[in-house]
Amino acid sequence: GENVEQHPSTLSVQEGDSAVIKCTYSDSASNYFPWYKQELGKGPQLIIDIRSNVGEKKDQRIAVTLNKTAKHFSLHITETQPEDSAVYFCAVSMNRDDKIIFGKGTRLHILP
Amino acid sequence: GAVVSQHPSRVICKSGTSVKIECRSLDFQATTMFWYRQFPKQSLMLMATSNEGSKATYEQGVEKDKFLINHASLTLSTLTVTSAHPEDSSFYICSASSVGPGFGPQHFGDGTRLSIL
Numbered sequence: 001g002e003n004v005e006q007h008p009s010t011l012s013v014q015e016g017d018s019a020v021i022k023c024t025y026s027d028s029a030s031n032y033f034p035w036y037k038q039e040l041g042k043g044p045q046l047i048i049d050i051r052s053n054v055g056e057k058k059d060q061r062i063a064v065t066l067n068k069t070a071k072h073f074s075l076h077i078t079e080t081q082p083e084d085s086a087v088y089f090c091a092v093s094m095n096r097d098d099k100i101i102f103g104k105g106t107r108l109h110i111l112p
Numbered sequence: 113g114a115v116v117s118q119h120p121s122r123v124i125c126k127s128g129t130s131v132k133i134e135c136r137s138l139d140f141q142a143t144t145m146f147w148y149r150q151f152p153k154q155s156l157m158l159m160a161t162s163n164e165g166s167k168a169t170y171e172q173g174v175e176k177d178k179f180l181i182n183h184a185s186l187t188l189s190t191l192t193v194t195s196a197h198p199e200d201s202s203f204y205i206c207s208a209s210s211v212g213p214g215f216g217p218q219h220f221g222d223g224t225r226l227s228i229l
Contacts, residue, residue, distance in 0.1 A: 034217060043118075043205050043220035044156065089155060099146055100207070100218060102155045 002027040004092050006103030013080050014111050021106045023090035024072040032093040033066060034100065035075050037086045044089060048075070077108075085110045115139060116208050118221035125196065126229055132192045133224045135206030141186035142208035146218070147179075150203040162189040196228045 003026040013019045025033075031052040036044035050057045050064045050073065057064050061080075066073040077084055090103040115138040123131050135145055143164045148156040160181055161169040168181035178200075180192040189208075193200055205223040 036220075041223075041225075043116075043207075043222045045220070046217055049217055099158055099161055101158070104155045 004103040012109040116221040140210035145189040145208040
């Protein structure tokens with residue numbers, strides 16, 4: 001089955017700096033790569049997603065890049081703010097309405 | 113936007129009790145809903161895929177007789193943890209995606225924290 005590796009497990013970044021989280025996956029048939037933000041006691045919230053026919057997607061301070069050949073994708077958050085502190089999960093799926101396999105998560109701390 | 117609601121948000125009960133958790137899609141229809149379990153400081157692990165009008169598909173290692181899933185309508189799926197024990201204590205989260213043209217990504221509920229004493 002699909003295996004998703006996520007690094008780092010913890011990341012501390014000075015407010016205003018950029019944060020990068022990386023993931024790799026094993027199944028070349030995977031086509032959909034969402035990123036989720038989870039705050040304490042809540043369910044995960046979709047923050048950005050990308051399909052396999054696109055190499056990069058940006059939404060304001062958040063961007064995702066995908067290298068399908070190498071089977072890795074990354075989340076980039078620029079100009080980090082205190083409210084960006086949360087746990088971030090990368091995920092992989094065949095399609096947007098198919099089951100999702102999650103990475104182990106990255107706890108992001110934004111330092112004042 | 114699309115909203116998925118879970119109820120209850122928190123349950124505390126004695127060992128041996130059966131607990132039912134509801135997952136509703138509030139403003140869209142969902143032929144498929146997914147149930148996940150998340151232990152503290154860990155990732156979400158898929159338990160089963162719930163299909164409207166048919167039997168659920170369980171992931172390897174998940175006991176179907178322990179975790180009963182019913183998806184009776186396009187807006188409601190239920191997960192019943194039967195004869196719950198302390199090791200079943202966890203955060204249970206459901207997700208759903210809308211059907212039809214232009215369907216969107218999966219939306220997650222805010223989870224149910226189950227504590228078995």
